[in-house]
Amino acid sequence: GLFGKWHLGAAYTNGPTRQGFDEFFGIRDGFIDNYNHFFLHGSGYHDLYRGTTEVFARDQYFPDLMTAEAVRFIDGNHNRPFFLYVPFNIPHYPEQADKKFDERYQDLPEPRRSYAKILSTTDDRMGRILDRLKQHQLEKNTIVIFMSDNGYSAEDYQIKVDEHTSGYPKGHNYGANGGGGNTGRWRGHKGQFFEGGIRVPAVIRYPDKLPQGLVRDQAITACDWFPTILDLCRIKNPAGKLDGASLLPIINENADTHHQVMHWQWQKRWAVREGNWKLIQNRGKMFLGNLADDQPEAKNYASEKPALVTRLTTLHTAWAKEVKP
Structure with a gap:
């Protein structure tokens, strides 16, 4: 329901x-x-x-x-x-x-x-x-x-x-x-x-x-809940590729996140994250931020790291092509 x-x-x-x-x-x-x-x-x-x-x-x-x-x-x-x-x-x-x-x-x-x-x-x-x-x-x-x-x-x-x-x-x-x-x-x-x-x-x-009272800092997405629920209920994942994965290794073993690269898009704006670097595209303008800074995403590194901007843009372009209906 x-x-x-x-x-x-x-x-x-x-x-x-x-x-x-x-x-x-x-x-x-x-x-x-x-x-x-x-x-x-x-x-x-x-x-x-x-x-x-x-x-x-x-x-x-x-x-x-x-x-x-x-x-x-x-x-x-x-x-x-x-x-x-x-x-x-x-x-x-x-x-x-x-x-x-x-x-x-x-x-x-x-x-x-x-x-x-x-x-x-x-x-x-x-x-x-x-x-x-x-x-x-x-x-x-x-x-x-x-x-x-x-x-x-x-x-x-x-x-x-x-x-x-x-x-x-x-x-x-x-x-x-x-x-x-x-x-x-x-x-x-x-x-x-x-x-x-x-x-x-x-x-x-x-x-x-599941263990109680624990906190995990790994990055996950809402797409991970579906395979997690299936895992807990001992149900096999359906055929085809899922965007998420079971969180039980993270919950039970404190394993690393399975999301090496993460993507977001809303209308024509998009963002891609790899490690602590995140590239945000908004109306053609690029913002490259670092989540490990003392003040996360306060500084735009785009002009200092053009090769990284190109790499992250390439990752986004490939993802956008993959998920396009």
Whole structure:
């Protein structure tokens, strides 16, 4: 079952139940207002579905709706193996947090206060799902994976049209208020290929089979979870090439990362990393950064190391050709 955010194509003829999931409740595109369930960019449109059927539940808080669906799914499947994917719409903007966290963060300045409240709201709803696993005595033999999709958002949006389909007036603010996140020593945020935009937390819990309380620093990608889950379930990988590999050697033996080269692309912007060197191409401009510097990616080495720029560009070109449909 999938309960939450799909964001892999919003066409009515497509979606989770057409691509392997038995159940789906949630949003098909990138985000919604958590109360009226409208996508707010442009002129807006309603986006809440069960399977391929549109659902109207105005004024009901979407994080609670999807959490309830996830809990129901666990209740109905706890006596047999199940796969549950719960991609929350939050802490993505609009940052409409549970008011019970207002007092906890009242002394923080904005935008940190708004972000802290929506993070705690997300954590609270995830806790409800984990508690239901515990109630069914499933916490030890259930694989639980937590991962973010990108760094914090620094986006700032307002509705720019009259008679918006959501009913909100022109000028209504729904962005991330300029960004309340913190990436530590890493530069960047969502929408950028600096580490602050792409280096995210990841946690796996499986007490019956995996060690607990360990931290690994090796670079992995979301593509590694599929073969990892198959490995833990003793299922052979499907025929054909996978972009990822099982993480069990890293988890159990602290092995080196299997990603000698890593690639990213968004529209016409791209990045390629080999070791500690990362080349970022943005609108024809090249930025070559080093992750081992005291201030990672603060200095552009592109003019000093043209041969390395050429090598990394060649790696990107070969990868882009390989993955082109």
